[in-house]
Amino acid sequence: MEFKIRLAGVNIAVSSIYDEVFRLCRDYLTDGVPDCCISPAPADIALERVKNMREAETEGIAPVEYPAPYLETLAVYRRIAAQMLERDTLLLHGAAVAVKDRAWLFTAPSGTGKTTHIRLWLDQIEGSYVVNGDKPLIHIGEDVTVYGTPWAGKEGMQKNVGVKLCGIVFLERGAENRIGRTTLLQSLPLLIQQSYRPNDKSGTEKALALIGKLGSRVPLYRLQCNMRPEAAWTAYRKLSTDTD
Amino acid sequence: MKLAVEMAVMELDGEISAVAVGEDSAKFHGMLRLNEPAAAIIRMLTEDTTPEQIHKTLCETYADSAPEEIAGLLADFLAQLKAEGLLLE
Numbered sequence: 158m159e160f161k162i163r164l165a166g167v168n169i170a171v172s173s174i175y176d177e178v179f180r181l182c183r184d185y186l187t188d189g190v191p192d193c194c195i196s197p198a199p200a201d202i203a204l205e206r207v208k209n210m211r212e213a214e215t216e217g218i219a220p221v222e223y224p225a226p227y228l229e230t231l232a233v234y235r236r237i238a239a240q241m242l243e244r245d246t247l248l249l250h251g252a253a254v255a256v257k258d259r260a261w262l263f264t265a266p267s268g269t270g271k272t273t274h275i276r277l278w279l280d281q282i283e284g285s286y287v288v289n290g291d292k293p294l295i296h297i298g299e300d301v302t303v304y305g306t307p308w309a310g311k312e313g314m315q316k317n318v319g320v321k322l323c324g325i326v327f328l329e330r331g332a333e334n335r336i337g338r339t340t341l342l343q344s345l346p347l348l349i350q351q352s353y354r355p356n357d358k359s360g361t362e363k364a365l366a367l368i369g370k371l372g373s374r375v376p377l378y379r380l381q382c383n384m385r386p387e388a389a390w391t392a393y394r395k396l397s398t399d400t401d
Numbered sequence: 402m403k404l405a406v407e408m409a410v411m412e413l414d415g416e417i418s419a420v421a422v423g424e425d426s427a428k429f430h431g432m433l434r435l436n437e438p439a440a441a442i443i444r445m446l447t448e449d450t451t452p453e454q455i456h457k458t459l460c461e462t463y464a465d466s467a468p469e470e471i472a473g474l475l476a477d478f479l480a481q482l483k484a485e486g487l488l489l490e
Contacts, residue, residue: 211427342416346432349420356423358409365411365420373413 163187165294165304172196175226181307201232238353246296248353253288253303260320265328277389290314323400331381334391339379341372404446
């Protein structure tokens, strides 16, 4: 199936084996002239299957046998993420939430509570919305912009927008709610771990350089929080005040 | 000897770090924080070499330091890499 999508300001022609990618991308279709083409092969799907098995093994959980159409959606995004690096755009695992024209990205290892936290924002902070709940793209130029994408995790929380990124928040569980600034050097290991990095050395070095640029252009925070509504207010008060 | 994993090196605000590349990141999840001589050693270890060759190169680069001191630091660093499973001998 052939179609075109626009992600992070880039037009991409996709030629997929299954229809699932098209259904996933329906909010991002475009008629624009493609800047690049993505055409996953059966070998890419097989590679995603192996990666999923390995990840399950690493995390010590039972592997899930995902269907090929779903695995193809992962393969397509992996290829897109590789192309995006050439355009100073990085895929970062995290949940980006915005209020009006300002966005903040919450990142943490899976299972820490990113989704729970941004749900608190949606409940508590008037006008807040999710740019992408799992795998947004971030363009690092003069300004840093976070973009919605169709790849938005189990909950599918996403919006086809690009919003100025005003901070990256490293989220941890805590008994009390507390937020403060952190440094790039302190947060670098987690920032690297949460970023997409290609399989080759030059691609990895490009990603690392972009991560460094991102961390030096956007304020970084460490948030310890619980699951109570005050957690959203603790974060929002600090983040919005710093951005004013 | 050489590195057991392929590593990419980045420099940020004078701090040098190295992370494993691609599939090798499954073998080594962490990040090495390096000073300049350690980064030079990591770069040399991307290809098959010997402790003697590394020592010779370091002595040429850091001519102000005593060769014995360099040898001691080199031995310590290689031992650390070995303990992390990052060195193939």
